Amino acid sequence: MATKKYLTEKKNVIITGGAGFIGSHLCDELIKISHVICVDDFSTSNIENINHLLQNPNFIFIKHDLTKQIDLDEYNELDKFKVKFQGIQEIYHLACPTSPKNFDKYKIKTLHTNSIGTINILELAVKHKAKFLFTSSAVIYGPRYKDSPRFQEDYQGWVNINSPRSCYDEGKRYAESAVVTYRDIYNIDAKIVRIFRTYGPRMSLFDGHMLPDFVLQALNNKPMIVYGDKNFTSTFCYVSDIINGLVRMMNSNDKGPINFGHYEEYKMMDVADRIKEKVNSQSEIVFQNPLLFMTPLGLPDITLAKQKLGWFPLVGLDEGLDKTIEDIKANQHLLDPLIHKYEEEREEEKI
């Protein structure tokens, strides 16, 4: 690709949801070559994820709730990146509350972010003629479909618009519609990717994602809780592969939608087993009622990503788990005081 010259020599890139799990890894990657403007309001994300970036001269954090209009002129700190002159070149829109366990608490926020929030950030993209990438989700396809468990991008999905979780599922579908409409009408270079289940360091704990909790539970010989039964299966893509895909997508001419996910399907129980083995734990694996927002999801067909972007996941489950375990071990001193949360949960369940 031809390298364009910018006033500041670097692209100005906005990452919404940049303090989240995937967002913060994207910040880490893009800061190597760009100015990163991270927009987040910490609704379900954590400042710990970007702490190490706050001192970086190529990084600016803006605490902002996307459901309110964003006016970059209000932020004087952006003068450092000459935003008034150079504008914004790329926007990665990742923001959306994600909390399987406290899903109810964020329902309105989820609804507003997917709708009003997405429109607000699209307006910004129009204003700056910025390239735009929206991270949609596997949930837009709905539950697994008997005949073909792997979803291709042209499958239109089967989603309940009135379910308790439709603010997320249908919200993501609406957001895709918003992206496509803005692309048509305002002729912006807007792209859509659909991300399947992802894991890795910084994934939030105590929130029903299971996989990171397995690690902490195993390290402390606490029961490892599977929400669902023995047959709960899913695919697990390591976060670095997803980041690689997002960057490739932004740099390509393709508009998507394109699936990003891992091809291998595992039983949640087997993942727990593997983690248990890896950390030499005495934990037992227990099963609890499934969470509304932690469903098996369909499996991705990733042919298109390979064909159009040359993308294919490189990190296998063992390698990814090792890295995730390393990260949680490194933060263990911070996490130890919180372990009791798991027991409280078990108590609740008994009542």
Add this chain to the structure above:
Amino acid sequence: MKILVTGGAGFIGSHLVDRLVKEGYQTVIIDDLSSGKRVNINKSAKFYKIDIVDKKIKDIFHKENFDIVFHLAAQKNVRTSIIDPIYDANINILGTLNILENCVKNKIKKFIFTSTGGAIYGDAKVMPTPESYLPQPNSPYGIAKLAIDNYLYFYKLVHKLNFVSFRLSNVYGPRQDPEGEAGVVAIFIDKILNKKTLIINGSGRQTRDYICVDDVVNVFINAINKKVCGYFNVGTSKEISVIDLYKMLAKVSRTRPKIKHGPPISGELKWSALDAKKAMKNFNWKPLISLEVGLKYTYQWFKEKYEKKSKK
């Protein structure tokens, strides 16, 4: 638009047919299944089981009225061509001329040929080698491919047949046959999965330019609607040694396969890499799949096939 793919049950041909069908082209396959496999045949494509040397091909051309012909059917084994040049020439020269004559008689809009890079240029003094390099094939296989390249010029000149000749580097990917001599990637992966020792001919420092079949199919597809004729290298421009390939496969498969060095094979190229700038420019194309990604994905495909087989 109706498209014929000869060799459409083979390794590259079947990937091409799958894409053509997906892109909505009416696709017809000619294959004698001498090395192509029935399982590779796309169900949405029409299939004729016939040898390209067969004169009855004429009837198929009359009946189907093709717009474009992709000619991939070939005798693909370099060593076979050395042992039996007449057998090789019969298929790769006379068989191809049979198809070409039919193309002319039926006024085909474009003939797209799969030629070869390495075997045509020989151990070239320019790396990566551009199309302008003087070809000096060192095997009957390379000679036959170059002969067709020359015939294509004649057919264009005299019969106005539009053509594109893709000179491919070493193509790898799912469905490649580990039994054949060509395709070290398939052979190595097969050995890794069967826990056998990998045999490296000679020092292992000999280099090749490995390109993933999906990238090859991408440039084929782009050629359908571009109005250019000529010879185009298709490769990555990167030289990878057999030893490096082995290391990468060890990483991708997370295994430590055993290796044994065999004697070097006489007449085998010492080095090869193709300069594909011309194809990149003319077909708005570039190879997208890095060797690591391509090997990972190919390994995964073979692994799943292997696991299915062992379940049975």
